[in-house]
Amino acid sequence: MSNYHIKHLEEYYKVYRKSVREPEVFWEEIAEEHFVWRKRWDKVLSWDFSKPEVKWYEGAKLNITENCIDRHLRTNGNKTAILFEPNNPDEEAQHITYNRLYERVNQFANVLKSQGIQKGDRVCIYLPMIPELAISVLACARIGAIHSVVFAGFSSTALATRINDSDCKMVITSDGSYRGKKTIDLKGIVDEALYECPGVSNVLVVKRINSDIDMKEGRDQWVQPLLDAASKECEPEIMNAEDPLFILYTSGSTGQPKGMVHTTAGYMVYTAYTFKNIFNYRSNDVYWCTADIGWITGHSYIVYGPLANGATTVLFEGVPSYPDYGRFWEVVEKHKVNQFYTAPTAIRALAKEKLEFVNKYDLTSLKVLGSVGEPINEEAWHWYNDNVGKKNSPIVDTWWQTETGGIMVAPLPYVTPTIPTYATLPFPGIQPALMDENGEELQGNQVEGRLCVKFPWPSMARTIWGNHQRYKETYFSAYEQKYFTGDGALRDAVGYYRITGRVDDVIIVSGHNLGTAPIEDAINEHPAVSESAIVGFPHDIKGNALYGYVILKETGESRVHENVSKEINQIITEHIGPIAKLDKIQFVSGLPKTRSGKIMRRILRKIASNDTSNLGDTSTLLNPEVVDEIIENVIK
Ligand code: PRX
Numbered sequence: 098m099s100n101y102h103i104k105h106l107e108e109y110y111k112v113y114r115k116s117v118r119e120p121e122v123f124w125e126e127i128a129e130e131h132f133v134w135r136k137r138w139d140k141v142l143s144w145d146f147s148k149p150e151v152k153w154y155e156g157a158k159l160n161i162t163e164n165c166i167d168r169h170l171r172t173n174g175n176k177t178a179i180l181f182e183p184n185n186p187d188e189e190a191q192h193i194t195y196n197r198l199y200e201r202v203n204q205f206a207n208v209l210k211s212q213g214i215q216k217g218d219r220v221c222i223y224l225p226m227i228p229e230l231a232i233s234v235l236a237c238a239r240i241g242a243i244h245s246v247v248f249a250g251f252s253s254t255a256l257a258t259r260i261n262d263s264d265c266k267m268v269i270t271s272d273g274s275y276r277g278k279k280t281i282d283l284k285g286i287v288d289e290a291l292y293e294c295p296g297v298s299n300v301l302v303v304k305r306i307n308s309d310i311d312m313k314e315g316r317d318q319w320v321q322p323l324l325d326a327a328s329k330e331c332e333p334e335i336m337n338a339e340d341p342l343f344i345l346y347t348s349g350s351t352g353q354p355k356g357m358v359h360t361t362a363g364y365m366v367y368t369a370y371t372f373k374n375i376f377n378y379r380s381n382d383v384y385w386c387t388a389d390i391g392w393i394t395g396h397s398y399i400v401y402g403p404l405a406n407g408a409t410t411v412l413f414e415g416v417p418s419y420p421d422y423g424r425f426w427e428v429v430e431k432h433k434v435n436q437f438y439t440a441p442t443a444i445r446a447l448a449k450e451k452l453e454f455v456n457k458y459d460l461t462s463l464k465v466l467g468s469v470g471e472p473i474n475e476e477a478w479h480w481y482n483d484n485v486g487k488k489n490s491p492i493v494d495t496w497w498q499t500e501t502g503g504i505m506v507a508p509l510p511y512v513t514p515t516i517p518t519y520a521t522l523p524f525p526g527i528q529p530a531l532m533d534e535n536g537e538e539l540q541g542n543q544v545e546g547r548l549c550v551k552f553p554w555p556s557m558a559r560t561i562w563g564n565h566q567r568y569k570e571t572y573f574s575a576y577e578q579k580y581f582t583g584d585g586a587l588r589d590a591v592g593y594y595r596i597t598g599r600v601d602d603v604i605i606v607s608g609h610n611l612g613t614a615p616i617e618d619a620i621n622e623h624p625a626v627s628e629s630a631i632v633g634f635p636h637d638i639k640g641n642a643l644y645g646y647v648i649l650k651e652t653g654e655s656r657v658h659e660n661v662s663k664e665i666n667q668i669i670t671e672h673i674g675p676i677a678k679l680d681k682i683q684f685v686s687g688l689p690k691t692r693s694g695k696i697m698r699r700i701l702r703k704i705a706s707n708d709t710s711n712l713g714d715t716s717t718l719l720n721p722e723v724v725d726e727i728i729e730n731v732i733k
Contacts, residue, residue, distance in 0.1 A: 100112050100115070100123070100126060100127060100525070101127065101130065101131055101370065101373065102373055102374060103374055103509055103512060103525075104512065105512055106512055106513060106514075108512075109509060109512055109513065109522070109525075112525045113522075113523070113525045115525075116525040116526040117528060117552075120142065120526065120552065121141040121142050123525070123526065124141055124142070124153070124366065124526065124555060125138075125141045127366060127370055128141075128154060128157075128362070128366050131366075131369065131370070132159070132164050132365065132366065132369070132405075133159070133163055133164055133167075133168050134157055134158065134159050135158040135159055135160070135335050136156070136157060136158035136159075137156075137157060138154040138155055138156045138157035138338060138362075139155055139156030139157075140152075140154075140155045140156060141153065141154060142553065143155060144553045146553075146573055146578045146579065146580065147573070147577075147578065148569070149568070149569055149572070149573045149580075151553045151557060151559060152338075152339050153338060153339070153360075153362060153363035153366075153553075153555045154338040154362040154363060154366070154555075155338060155339065156337075156338070157337070157338040157362050158335050158336065158337060158338070159335070159336060159338070159361065159362060159365075160238070160239065160241075160333035160334060160335060160336055161238050161336075161342060161361055161364075161365045161401065161405075162202060162235050162238050162239045162333055163333050164365055164369075164405050165235065165400075165401060165404035165405050166178070166195060166198055166199050166202060166235070166404065167199065167333075169195045169407040170195055170196060170199060172407075173195050173407050174194065174195050174196040174199075175194050175195070175196060176194060176195055176407070176409065177192040177193065177194055177409045178193055178194060178195045178197075178198045178404060178408075178409065178410070179191075179193040179198060179228055179231055179409075179410055179411075179412050180192055180193070180383065180409055180410070180411045180412065180432060181193065181227070181228050181411075181412045181414070182411060182412070182413045182414065182415070182428050182431075182432070183275075183414050183415070184275035184276070184277070184414040184415040184416075184419070185275065185415075186415075186420060186424070186427065190431075190432070191228065193228060195407070198232070198235075199329075200329040201228075201232050201324075202232055202235040202236050202239055202331075203236075203239065203327075203328065203329050203330055203331035204324045204327040204328070204329055204331075205229075205232050205233055205235075205236035205320075205324060205327075206236040206237075206239040206240045206331040207327040207328050207331050208236075208301070208320065208323045208324055208327050209236055209237065209240055209242060209267075210240055210331075211323070211327070212267065212299050212301070212323075213266075213299070214237075214240065214242050214266065214267060215240070215241075215242070216240065216241030216242065216334050216336075217241065217242070217243065217340075217341075218242045218243070218266050218267075219242070219243045219244075219245055219263045219264055219265040219266065219344065220233075220237050220242050220243070220244055220245065220265060220266065220267045220268075220269065221245050221246075221247060221256075221259065221260050221263075221265035221267065221268045221269070221297075222234060222237075222244055222245070222246045222247070222268075222269045222270075223246075223247050223249055223251075223256060223268060223269070223270045223283065223286075223287060224246075224249060224269060224270060224271055224274075224283075224303065225249050225271060225274030225275070225276075225281075225283065225305065225414060226389055226390065226412055226413060226414045227271070227274075227303065227305055227412075227414060228412060229269075229271070229303045229320075230246070230390050230412075231390060231399070231400050231412060233269045234246065234343075234390065234396075234400055235400070235404075237343075238342060238343075239331055239333050239334065240331070240333075240334050241334035241336055241340065243263075243341045243342070243343055243344055244342075244343045244344075245259065245260075245263050245265060245343065245344040245345070245346070245356070246343070246345065246390060246391050246395075246396070247259050247260075247346070247391060248389055248391025248392060248674075249274060249281075249283055249389075249391060250389075250391070250674050250675065250676060251391075251673070251674045252286065252670060252671050252672060252673060252674045253286045253287070253289035253290040253671070254290070254293075254671055254672045254673075255354075255672065255673050255674055256286065256287065256290040257290040257291070257292075257293040257294050258353070258354065259346050259354060259356070260290065260291075260294045260296075260297060261293065261294055261296065262346075262353070262354070262356055262562065262563065263344050263356050263562050263563070264296050265294075265296065265297060266296060266297065266298060266299065267297065267298075267299040267300070267301065268287055268291070268297055268299075268300045268301075269300075269301045269303070269320070270283050270284055270287045270300065270301075270302055270303070271283050271284070271302060271303040271304070271305040271306075272284050272302055272303070272304055272305060272306055272307070272308050272310045273305060273306035273308045273310070274305060274306065275305070275306060275414060275415075276415075276416060277415065277416045277418060277419035278419060280306050280308070282308070282310075284302060284308075284310040284311075285310070287300065288311065288313070291316075297316075298316065299316065299318075300313070300316055300317045300318070301318055301320040301323070302317055302318065302319050302320060303320050303321070304319060304321060336361050337361070338360070338361055338362035338363070339360045339361070339362070339559070340360060340361050341358050341359070341360055341361075341559075342359050342360055342361045342364055343358075343359055343396065344356040344357065344358055344359075344562050345357050345359070345392075345393055345396060345499055347393075347498075347499040347500070347610055348603065348610055348611055348612035348615055349571060349603070349612050349614070350571070350601065350602050350603075350612055350614055351612075351614050351615075352614055352615045352618040354615070355561045355564075355567065355568075355571070356561055356562030356563070357499050357500055357558040357561060357562075358558055358559050358560045358561065358562050359396075359502050359556065359558055359559070360559050362555075363502075363554075363555030363556055363557075364397075364401070364502050364503075364555065364556045365401065365405060366555050366556075367502060367503040367526075367554060367555040367556035368397040368398070368401045368402035368405065368502065368503045368556060369401070369402055369405035369406055371397075371402065371503045371504045371524055372397075372398060372402030372403055372405070372406055372408070373406050374509050374524075375467075375493055375495060375504050375507050375509060375510070375524070376398075376436040376438070376465050376467065376493070376510070377436070377464065377465055377509070377510045377511060378403070378406055378408055378436065379435075380407070382408065382409070382435040382436060382464075383409045383411065383432050383433055383434050383435050383436075383462075384403055384408050384409065384410050384411065384434070384435065384436040384438075385410070385411035385413065385428070385429070385432070385434045385436065385437050385438065386398045386399045386410070386411075386438040386439075386467070387413060387417070387425070387437075387438065387439040387440070387443065388438070388439075388440070388469070388470075390412075392499075393497075393498070393499040393502070394438075394469055394470070397502060397503055397504075397556075398438060398504075399412060402503070411428070411432060411434065413428065417443050417446065417447060418446070421454065422447055422450040422451075422454040423453075423454035423455070423457065423458065425437075425439070425443075425447070426454065426455050426457075426458035426460060426485075427458055429458065429460055429462065429463065430458040430459045430460065430462075433462040434462055434463065435462055435463065435464045435465070436463075436464060436465040436466075436467065437463055437465070437466055437467065437485070438466075438467030438468075438469065438495075439467065439468065439469075440468065440469055440470040440471070440607075440608040441468055441470065441471055441472070441473040441474065441477050441608065441640060442470070442471070442607040442608045442638060442639055442640055444468070444473070444477045444480065444481050445474075445477050445637065445638045445640075446638045448476070448477060448480040448481075448484075449637075449638065452484060455484050455485060456484075460485060460487065463485065463486060463489075463490045464490055464510070465490055465491060465493060465510045466481055466482075466485060466486050466490045466491070466492045466493070467492070467493045467494075467495055468481070468492060468493070468494045468495065469494075469495045469497070469504075469608075470605065470608030470609075471605040471608050471640045471641075472518060472595075472596050472597070472598060472640075473492075473494050473517070473518060474518065474640075475517045475518055478492060478494075478517035478518060479517065482517075490510075491508065491510040491511060491515055492508075492515055492517075493507050493508050493509075493510055493515075494507065494508070494515070494518070494519065494520045494521070495507040495520065496520040496584075496594070496596050498582060498583075499558070499610070500557065500558045500572065500582075501550075501554070501556065501557060501558075501582075502556030502557060502558060503524075503554075503556040504524060505523065505524060505527050505529075505550070505554070506520040506521065506522065506523050506524065506527065506529065506594050506596075507520055507521065507522075507524060508520075508521040508522065516593065518595055519589070519593045519594065519595045520593075520594050520595065520596055521593045521594065522592065522593060522594070523594070526552075526554050526555070527550060527552075527554055528550060528551050528552040529548060529549070529550055529551075529586075529594065530548075530549045530550065530551045530576075530579060531544055531545065531546035531547065531548060531549075531586060531587075531588055532546045532547045532549055532576050532579070532581075533546050536575075536576055536577075538551075539588075542588055542589060542590050542591070542592055543587075543588070543589060543590050544587065544588055545585070545586070545587035545588075545597070546585070546586070546587075547575075547576075547581065547582075547584070547585055547586075547600055548581075548582045548584045548585065548586040548594075548596070549575075549576050549579040549580060549581050549582060550579065550580040550582065551578065551579050551580075557580065583599055583600060583601045583603060584596055584597070584598065584599060584600065585597040585598060585599075585600045602614065602698070604631070604632070604633035604641050604643065605633075605640060605641055606633070606636075606639050606640065606641050606642060606643060606676065606677075607638075607639045607640065607676065608640070609676050611643070611673075611676070611677050613630075613631040613632070613698075615672070615673060615677075616631050616643070616645075616669060616673065616677050616679075617629050617630065617631055618672075619668050619669050619671075619672035619673060619677075620645060620647065620665050620668065620669065622668055622672070623661065623664055623665055623668055624650075625649050625650055625651065625661055626647055626648070626649060626650070626661075626665070627648045627649065627650045628647075628648045628688060629645055629646060629647045629648065630645070630646045630688050630696050630698065630701055631643055631644070631645050631646075631679070632644050632646075632698055632701045632702040632705050633702065633705075634680075634681075634702070634705040634706045634707075635706060636680070642680040642681075643677070643678070643679045643680055643681075644679065644680065644681045644682075644683070644701075644705035644732075645665070645679040645681070645682045645683070646683050646685050646688055646701055646727070647661075647665065647682055647683070647684050647685065648684070648685055648686065648687065648688065649661065649684055658684050661682075661684075662679075662682045665679065665682060666678045666679060681705070681732040682732075683727070683730060683731065683732050685723065685726065685727055685730070686723065686726060687720050687723040687726075688701070688723065689701065689715065689718050689720065689721075689723055689724050689727070690718060690719045690720060691717070691718065691719065692717070692718075692719050694719070697718065699713075700712055700713075700715065700724060701727075704724075704727055704728055704731055705731070707731070707733065709728055712724065
């Protein structure tokens with residue numbers, strides 16, 4: 098079992114050194130010993146970042162669901178694979194064993210086939226956090242269809258854009274979803290989206306809230322009767338290592354979202370290996386990641402990584418505040434959760450509430466606490482460490498991205514000493530580089546720069562669906578022969594990494610990655626708006642919130658401004674979703690611009706953050722006078 102489970106720091110360094118010195122030998126051994134293959138690879142790795150082209154385990158054949166399900170049946174068939182905890186605590190939890198998961202995935206896969214879905218077809222999944230979400234993901238993988246899960250908080254316009262971008266033939270959705278006290282009409286959102294999606298001929302609907310919805314004849318079908326009639330056996334489609342497994346959209350510097358394409362073998366190996374080590378998973382543990390499967394964290398660390406290790410993974414439908422702020426801890430106690438993985442924004446929201454919500458539950462089962470999605474601030478780190486972990490559970494601050502597929506920099510619990518706000522050390526196989534303004538790699542420790550990765554790792558995205566050129570420009574053009582992450586980072590005296598935040602036009606709001614461009618595009622749709630600029634500003638719970646500077650075509654009364662503000666947020670909700678709403682909107686007569694016409698966001702960011710002490714030289718701007726006006730009317 099060489100290298101698969103790292104147990105002490107010396108061993109980490111040894112394994113890490115090997116992974117850098119002999120990457121192919123290293124990744125070959127991991128792949129050989131811990132997975133089932135239908136055919137062995139011919140070549141472990143070939144790569145060229147200038148194209149960019151990366152292939153792992155070329156020539157190998159496999160099906161990821163055989164690794165995530167079938168191979169566990171003989172020894173662990175009756176073990177719980179998915180532990181479903183519903184939104185309403187009075188509704189009973191469901192323990193879906195590996196045996197049952199096998200049957201349910203196969204039935205779903207057979208339904209997909211009977212509806213004409215074939216290997217390589219794209220299927221859009223727009224579902225709440227219910228078992229059918231994980232099951233339909235795995236069913237796609239079973240037959241080689243490419244799943245594109247769209248987070249069920251996205252609006253109909255955002256959904257339509259994503260369906261069309263990858264030509265999905267089918268949408269899988271539900272009659273609605275529960276969210277705390279509320280219900281959401283998901284099917285209505287899908288109906289709305291599909292007016293714009295001529296390519297979708299088939300909609301499968303899961304019944305969840307028993308609402309009375311419209312079913313369009315010839316297009317929409319309830320999935321349950323089809324599942325009931327389907328066989329529980331479905332031969333897995335045998336895939337090539339580099340066949341696409343899924344597409345997952347992330348926002349970027351233009352209005353069009355980027356469909357990151359992840360392939361099969363490398364993704365499987367890397368997510369499984371990182372899961373085992375970063376969560377220190379042992380065979381009878383109960384692991385819970387609170388993310389939604391609509392994000393990469395859910396793909397890699399609710400579904401694929403845990404199941405590839407034969408783990409028990411909790412799938413939680415609810416929210417941390419319902420029926421009260423003790424819900425997370427109630428679930429931890431009830432299911433004796435051993436590893437708990439959440440986002441700093443959730444921790445900050447819970448830290449604002451009474452400690453009693455935490456203290457009344459028995460949290461002694463916890464062994465590892467995880468954090469992901471944005472830098473965790475010191476205060477939140479201590480609250481998590483003191484009150485949830487009782488100073489007994491190491492916090493793994495995991496840095497990674499949709500594009501990286503798996504965790505890249507993180508401590509190994511009980512192995513790497515942790516420091517608040519530090520993601521600490523690169524995972525074996527990951528070779529980070531910090532770059533200075535001149536494009537040179539910073540050598541040694543105690544340096545700060547832009548974070549790149551200079552060697553391929555198995556779970557990296559291979560392209561942007563339908564736009565390889567954009568993939569190259571976005572990630573491989575800033576620095577030669579390096580993958581550029583878009584983040585800044587520092588490396589301290591002992592080589593630990595601390596992520597300092599985005600250095601591009603992406604803002605992380607409540608752990609959600611939001612590009613400014615798509616939001617500005619939405620605002621500019623308002624008939625009264627002539628131009629806008631969005632920046633982030635610090636927010637107690639969300640980490641960052643959005644501040645919009647808007648120029649109107651005609652200036653009106655303040656009452657009118659209020660209406661326009663509401664309408665702007667309405668348009669954003671329709672185009673993207675409520676997560677992208679602006680907290681503050683300031684109407685301005687102009688935006689500070691360079692002489693070449695570029696908006697100086699740095700200045701706008703400082704003003705929005707109430708930090709106007711050092712704005713730098715504004716005299717070179719095209720319109721320096723506008724800066725004073727903006728400062729004067731800033732919204733506090
Ligand atoms: O800026 C980093 C931040 O989230 C970005 C990636 O967002 P997304 O693709 O949505 O994936 C989120 C879940 C993996 C990164 O570029 N980020 C993520 N985790 C951390 C983080 N920043 C600091 N510390 C982290 N642990």
